[in-house]
Amino acid sequence: MYHKEKFLLFSNLWDPSIDCNWIKSTVESSSLNFLELSCWHLICTVWFCSVLEKIKLLGFVSVGSAPPWSCETFLTYLFFSRWQSPAKYKIVTMSFVEYGDTIKDGDTAIVFLGHESMFPVKVQHGSVTQTKYGVIRHSTDLIGKKYGSKVTCSKGGWVFILHPTPELWTMNLPHRTQILYSTDISIITMMLELKPGSIVCESGTGSGSLSHALIRTVAPTGHLYTVEFHQQRAEKAREEFREHGVEHLVTVTNQDVCKNGFGVSNIADAVFLDIPSPWEAIGHAKSALKAEGGRICSFSPCIEQVQRTCLAMEEYGFTEINTLEILLRVYNVRTVSLQIPDLGKAAEDNSSTGFDSSNPSHQESPCANLQQGTVQFKSGVPLREVVGHTGYLTFATKSLV
């Protein structure tokens, strides 16, 4: 019976009129365990792509290469083989939602050159990457090495290879739009109360900076529905999610959120908006959120946008409306030495120099060097130029009533 139930799910999968939610509810109501649920994620993605050529099996199943089967055969095969020995066909959730120890073919790794200069690299057998320190040969220098290793390049210089994280990706991703940075992302994640299992709606996808962070947080059982009205950007985002092995956790829809909404209703725990006119999407956001409530956030650079958004939120019955702004201050750690003015006092008269050198045994305390006439101390010096404003974040709660 158990078998049959799941098989039904498979055979129905190719009926184009089926929608994701039906599948999801079927799966969830059939008391499947987590492993099979990730299997569902896979099916859902396959179904969503609907074109077999688009599916890179390598991204999902740890088998050598893509077998030339029809989609159904493949899925049935996958299902039954997982049914027999789940461990053998573990879905390869690479890097962005799960740490791996060693660098593998197909991974996205971060090449760290020092002084915050780094860039992402797609690891491929036979590829080479040029850095200012010389060439890195993927097959010999990267594949099989531990993440965090020092890699010596051809010119004798060295770099570190880092495991990708959403935060490193944010620092290195190709910009297709203005992006959100980790400071804003962190407060968004906490204030939207996201955690593993959360269902989140996002628009627009943009360059996918926030998307990666959201996916990381809601994995392995949550899902991100992201909407982008720009076709090329939507396509690019899909491709990136595939490359990063997280496509089973995200659904990209190419439509206008203000006109057509998120394409889902009553399933989201949280909604995030980063669009020019968020007030036009509040209604859609409300219907995307679960009936029993959820959280919403809107990001806007201008206060006029915030005003209209707040009015719309109030109109749609959102409560706890709260607008805030978060700013990051970074400090350089420096040892500073200040000169002591010569006031014509005798050099050996320490007490009259006017500063406290109370604890000379402790290295870190300001150490006075009277011969040279300077005092040394450590200081956290603010950077000369810092980001003064990214945007206002407006949060609210969809309440019960």
Added chain:
Amino acid sequence: MEGGPGARIREGDCAVLKRDEVFKAVSVLRRRKIIFEKQWFYLDNAIGHVYGTTFEVTSGGNLQPKQEVEETTTETKEAGTDNRNIVDDGKSQKLTHDDIKALKDKGIKGQEIVQQLIENSTTFRDKTEFAQDKYIKKKKKKYEAVITIVKPSTRILSTMYYAREPGKINHLRYDTLAQMLTLGNIHAGNKMIVMETCAGLVLGAVMERMGGYGSIIQMYPGGGPVRAATSCFGFPKPFFDNLHEFPLSKVQSLLSGTFSTETLPADPEENALVEEESNGLSEEKQTSLQETEEEPAPEAPMEINPTEEQDTMDINAEDVEFKENKEKENKENVREKQIKQWERRKKLKEAAALLREKNADGLIVASKFHPTPLLLSLLEFVAPSRPFVVYCQYKEPLLECYTKLRERGGVINLKLSETWLRNYQVLPDRSHPKLTMSGGGGYLLSGITVVLEKDKCDSSNSEALKMEEPSSKRCKLQDLPC
């Protein structure tokens, strides 16, 4: 899904009461008087309702779900344009104190009292529209007692702690905590090391983000970890299956390979209480004293005492346990103790084994201790290419920590940072920043571990591990004097 939206309030739950911006964590128990925002009531009637329900407090201290009321603002509003003719003679309100008290004693709804106040205010009509709004808001806040019961979350609890008991969490502001969770790449499946003296708030936040997947090793000072705030989250039982603890005092021996489980710190329960007291009272006093010596304190030093503790968390689990324990016979007690001791040893061995692997996926430190020695030791247990985040209330210790880490090597992308948070009032034609919070939220030092180039010396550890195989539980139990 336990604790998802739509969950119902059950007896024994940990819930959070909310009134405007004020929160209070309580455990839902029948026939138990709760005092919140100068009001007293019982939670009995809330049981069975959905989380997120708003209640009104009736005169007998009962809660009843608030009925949605239609704002009756059909009458054409009269309002002045400015305040040139409004004189403060103290006679604008015709109702006396006694009148208002009488209304309250009759059990008249707060809404009606507010309406009465407006009708009996001679200056109300002359006020500007904005001033009228403000007046109504102020009176509503005072006379309309509505309380919402919400499910605990990191957002709510970290806001609550920062507002009510910042001393207990080393003044870790909630936006700073949010940064830590993101910079630390906390997510399901991680093996995390957490060292905190923030009443268990940081631990709870990490647990929430990991959703029960992966494992956490909590390093604790003294006799046991303090988890007062962790218990407010109301996590399901399985979340604790992979939560381990390890005494800080054993870290050096673990690193040098001389670790054994024979000498344990004293019973965690007794000690945890002592810890709480000393953290809460003497520590606070000391620091505030030191601070006042250095500068004339502009504000009274904050003192935290057990009664205040009681005010934030009305959790009476200890009482219940205490009574139960008393009923048991002494013999049983001895046996229990031995079993407990044995269990603890087993858990300690497990934690030690996990640490020995030296492959943790991250390190989170937020404590009252100097961060440098903690980092230099605990980073040994972290795998390369993993993030670590250290919180400190003050900038200076992190400056030193930064320098020492640079000397040690094995870390890159070190960053010392702080966040500022600014709240806004957004209203038509009346938008402006509210209070700005800067400083007092603490500082963070974050970075990424890399392979440390030095002689490999951890092959001997695996040998020691084999020696420490825990013997099976059954034969241990037989050895006990029955």
